[in-house]
Amino acid sequence: MNLKDLAASLGLSQTTVSRALNGYPEVSEATRKRVREAARVHGYRPDSRARSLATGKAMCIGLVLPISAKQEIVNPVFADFVAGAGETLSARGYDIMLSLVNEEDQSSVYRSMLKKGRVDGLIMQAPLTGDERIALLQDVGLPFVVHGRVSDHDDTYSWMDIDNRHAFHRATDHLLDLGHRRIALLNGIEAMDFAHRRRDGFLDAIASRGFRADENLMASAAMTEIYGYEAAGRMLDLPEPPTAFLASSLLVGMGAHRAIEARGQRMGHDISVVIHDDGLSYLPNGSDNVPIFTATHSPVRDAGHICADMLLRLIQNPKIGPIQTKLEASLRLGPSSGPAPNQ
Amino acid sequence: MNLKDLAASLGLSQTTVSRALNGYPEVSEATRKRVREAARVHGYRPDSRARSLATGKAMCIGLVLPISAKQEIVNPVFADFVAGAGETLSARGYDIMLSLVNEEDQSSVYRSMLKKGRVDGLIMQAPLTGDERIALLQDVGLPFVVHGRVSDHDDTYSWMDIDNRHAFHRATDHLLDLGHRRIALLNGIEAMDFAHRRRDGFLDAIASRGFRADENLMASAAMTEIYGYEAAGRMLDLPEPPTAFLASSLLVGMGAHRAIEARGQRMGHDISVVIHDDGLSYLPNGSDNVPIFTATHSPVRDAGHICADMLLRLIQNPKIGPIQTKLEASLRLGPSSGPAPNQ
């Protein structure tokens, strides 16, 4: 059942039916009611392609999920982020188009996304340091929002990010305040911009107290539990082991915890651990009241909401220009951090 | 730059340009080359909406991500599943349209997806026992594949699933063979069909040796680490604690592990743990050679590939009728399971 048929069955023109359905004032309430009822009965839904072609709006935004190589890691944060963004978008009638991108053909994916008229704008995830995708997207001319930032780039694009540098600075300060001097950083892949910033915050905090960071106490890899376990284990076996760990994710923290326990030590007493908590729904840091880890906390689902909201504003009025949102992560104390043991 | 302009700039008709670009034989190789080059230079991309409208094919499939209530859990399996499906789909030129569904308006979402012509078919996730969405989708008439199965339904729809029942039967057998008699089940939410089947397999295995399952050793909840920790802890504190756990996911297993260690016992010696491993890329069960847990193993990314492939076959030729794929999970031995301790 298309518009033409529906109009015919009602003895009306397509124009009138279309207007009745879309709430235009040029049609009497009586007719509108009649049209709505007929549409309901026949189960009529406008074809979104035709409508999109006619209006120029796709009512759809693009989301790119970067997949490096075949076997590489899918961003665990993705599901919650998309859930957040999706809630906001679907409430406003927008759909989400997903594109998997492997490094090689990034350019073509972004280009085709817009050119093909499928989406009105897009959200870019997981920017790398000096990511050239920003330029690509600007060239393309479609509204976009970056979840994260790119360090080596001026601020002429829209982004939303948490203050990773500050968050890790504070977390490091917290450990320093507790008397820890040998603090280890279990970071994510430092090509990722957020990891880069976290490292900076960590180093700053240490340097600003006049200490020096130990290269042996800094690791960087994809944020899995096993990485946390192995990296922490290796460091604990050093002649001068760390007394505290700063881990880039809950999973990494869990790995560190396992390494600590495996050596007969207790987290929060012998060795402290502070993590960053993305607030993933399927990976809660204990309960709200009883956390497992002391953590810098910023739910990625909220980030999804915010990114989507920003993008919609940008689509509605592109002239408002680049907009930025910086979120502060809260520092939540848990039982995993305590005073440094006396030497 | 649209087709019309491109044709004009070449002094050709739209027909010829369209055919040249789409590889039809009615155009000379010389012209085709000329057209391709011009298209490249001008950065021409056909508008997918217009093309879709003309061809009747959306070149897009729908994926629904169920989001129960506001605060509920996002399926952690989703990211890897979509990565797998996406790889297959994008290789074949298909895009993915994501829809977030909260229980209430499921019907309308599925209905609108197809009616609006946005997708050529869809993949349904996380079916519940007696899920009424199947009937909905059948009514809608669009090709679809269910990732999982619905127990109380005949097999007149296409699905792909792992043999959850058999997998958990085997895992339970493994523990029984090791001499365990008090085996606890840390299951997912049993409204989910897969969890239901796993429970059945578990109970079958116990019953077929003439033992009786203990209700106190069976838990069911959303599969988080904290749930594993708390449920396992509760059971370990019983007057007659279990000697082994069968956990429905790696995270639950990790929680159980933590509970075991917290009580000064050792996993694999005092208490055995067997898990189901979805092979999530960001949650590896140790490394391939050195796993952490004994596990029934079936990568969900593979499931994504298979579902996508099935759906494409169904779209290409709907007459092939309902197709089904059942995968067997492998049982991989790890250090987390060992002989039952002597009482």
Place this chain on the structure above:
DNA sequence: ACTCTCACCCAAAGCGCTTTGGACACGACT
């Protein structure tokens, strides 16, 4: 010399919607 193939190309009709630019009737205002 005439027809018949091909090889190559084109005009125009959709696909299903929105939207522009009226048309028509009816009551109100001057």
Place this chain on the structure above:
DNA sequence: AGTCGTGTCCAAAGCGCTTTGGGTGAGAGT
């Protein structure tokens, strides 16, 4: 009586593509 809204509806022109159903000219076959 004439004009001017005003409320209600419509015909038709797009949106940008594919595809049907020819058209045209060159070379081959007789």
